[in-house]
Amino acid sequence: MLHAISTGKQSFEQWLEVTKQIHQEADFVHIREKTWSARQLERAVQELLAAAVPPSKIIVNKGPELVRSWNLAGVHFPESNTLVFSNEAPFIKGSSVHSKTMAVQKENEGADYLFFGHIFDTPSKPGLPGRGLKQLQEITDAVSIPVLAIGGIMPERVPLCLDYGAAGAAVMSGIYDAPEPAKAVQSFRSALLKGGMT
Template sequence: MRCDKKDLLLYAVTDRHWLNGRTLHEVVKESLDGGVTFVQLREKQLDEEHFLQEAKDLKELCSEYHVPFVINDNVELAIEMDADGVHVGQSDMEAGDVRAKLGPDKIIGVSAQTVEQAVLAEKHGADYLGVGAVFPTSSKDDATEVPFETLKAICEAVSIPVIAIGGITKENVKELAGSGICGIAVISAIYGQKEIRKASEELKAATEEILKKK
């Protein structure tokens, strides 16, 4: 398996909007110390040269923690800096095309909102699915909400791991119990908090708790 189910328990997505004068390295390290199990570099505002620098630095950091590190959207960049994989949206490109470019050993995550999209992504070689937004979110302007029933139906329709994303906090994560997910992906619930390590620890504990309730 390119990516283990347990690696997807607490999936952190970066956003420099929350840095408040700190470096991305510092905040990601803090989140890893708090138990984050997977990191995605998602930086919409960075030019390619700086993105590449950040990516190489974070890849090294994540490998010290034995945590998978993937790039958002940019398949070429992921290949260039030898990331562990890439996460693509529905509009970015078919997972099959991504697999052909990345080769057999890299992790491919695909965003899905419907059962049809999920089944197709699995067929095309996706390793895991990110499904959402499960709650209202301010991180993505175009995020459509995915009801609990759809999330559950997606989890039942595919055999690859599914993580929920979008507006998840340690308070509302319990509402996802019984959906069939194997973890959650968050941005501000970790990186928007004053104490990143503590936020990561609490969120991880809350997620482990709901995963016990099958």
Template sequence: MRRPFDLSLYLVTDEDLAGPRGVAETVRAAIEGGVTLVQHRFKQGSTRDFVATASALVEILRPRGIPLIINDRVDVALAVDADGVHVGQSDMRAAKVRELIGPDRILGLSAAQFHELTPEELGPLDYLGVGPVFATATKPNAPDPIGFEHLGRIKAAAGLPVVAIGGLKPEHVEPTLAAGADGLAIVSAIMAAEDPAKAAREFADRIARYRAQ
């Protein structure tokens, strides 16, 4: 049985932006503000450190029913019994990832263009991460910004849940959801915030208000 997930407010970690507070404590605060899913993206350091932080996040998130997705590294996801894996266009093929992680874990893929939406790629997936909507400094070599209109077209063509990513701020909640996205993936606006709980709550409140209309 596939593990349940909610893309509404999807936090992507960044150890540099977390600073001295650290990733685990930043995530602990952010989920109090309403984060519904966490992707652990580890850009530098050893595999041992990656596993250690991921294990700490599992301990924080699992009792609260919030899934932990590991970026790129299938081995780390399996080692800590994470809830899923997210891969990019240059990473292992989605079909191979699905074979390795089994049928029950969550699998996401980054996409920005229609040619990336092949049946072979989409078939094993549970969701797409689409963007960057705006230019972002948190991911080197990111594709060009796609904007809300293209986001909506990708959502319509994919036939999968979609989380938008890339330079999104609280004021972008309404146009992102209006374009058809199922949620917003946030990095710097929460990870670098002085008060991550407050920052997450601003996103979560706007999402709730939009959906209540």
């Protein structure tokens, strides 16, 4: 699986243009824009749908009402939020985690998938060393739901993450900040295919 996640560093127009370019190669696109108003988030969804991005690919961070209103794929929460949805909720529920304890807790709360990281050193987390592949393996061994590696992920690192149990990769700046986002997302897709992930 490949999740492409907005960075919060681009204008609305830049974000929209990149997402239009990359959505076909990504399994899911995340609208992760902490400073956008509810109105901006709804406009973002409307613009993606107008650009023929399937609603089944769109995940909104902390936006269950929007997900329900537009029949989107799902909602993603930070580790600090408790998942309060029943297993029958008609959308995917994801959570970020940073430890084995929290991974198990989020699975018990009903998460359908997890992001674990940051795996490698990354400029977005200056001064904080990556948690590494060994911890990734501990997480994937501890839960039965898919775990996606995030943080410092580059195409050449994807097969390593898969070898340590990841079900795929979640990528922010590696796609959205790339000089050619369409080529970047294709590189990640190719890396997943080489690692045996469709």
